[in-house]
Amino acid sequence: MSEPERPAYPEPVRYPAVVLVTGAAAGMGAEHARALARRGSHVHLADVADCAPVVREITDAGGRATAHRLDVTDSAAWHTVTDAVRRTCGRLDGLVNNAGISRRLRFMDTTEEVWDRVLRINLTGAFLGIRASAPLMRDSGGGAIVNISSISGQIGYFSPSYSASKWGLTGLSKSAAGELAPWNIRVNSLHPGLVATGLLAGSDAFVAGATRSIPAGRPAEPAEITDAVLFLLSDRSAYMTGSEVTLDGGLVSNGLYHRILDDAEGAL
Structure with a gap:
């Protein structure tokens, strides 16, 4: 029996219809929101800062977006936001827990x-978000959650908090x-390494030292992180859950010996 004929090209990628992104007023969260809107998602942007400028940018470009004020550490605020999403869109298909802070101490x-x-902020906020969003996602037929972690969640990073x-x-x-x-x-976690964003401003020595340990020889571009977020939200990752996706240019897997070999070049 001959095999069934297959289409020459795969089906178009399907992205979630309605997505909530935290920490979306600026930086990587805003980039994730813009990219999702370009792919047809209605994006709900949430932050303690004002998301209205990014929402205007998205809607002026023909996309759909809604701004919310959200302190991710406030359980009641999470329920206020998810109730608003239910009222305006009737569903929720994706959540990106992007809000976070770092203290290099x-x-x-x-x-x-x-x-x-x-x-x-970084941990309890995500827990509260998952707990508040999951019932609406269930009622919507399911969905995908992406938690923005870090390679610091895979190694012994110097900043304990x-x-x-x-x-x-x-x-x-x-x-x-x-x-x-x-x-x-x-539910999947995404683990970026060094990313070329404004958060690195004023940390030139730290960045230079870290880059020397990256086999790829450079930090990630923000768009490369967004591409991974899009993949984890899309139907292309339909069989992935509980996974860790690392985007670090080989730093965790090979960074130590990459740097040792560079430092010892000519002595081996």
């Missing part, structure tokens, strides 16, 4: 206040993936 310089604040929050986010993603699978909700 070494272990003994990290105060209890810094520790609590970083974990509250940031590293602990990102390791926690890795574990949270895996726990949620198992619990929410019966609701057809996928």
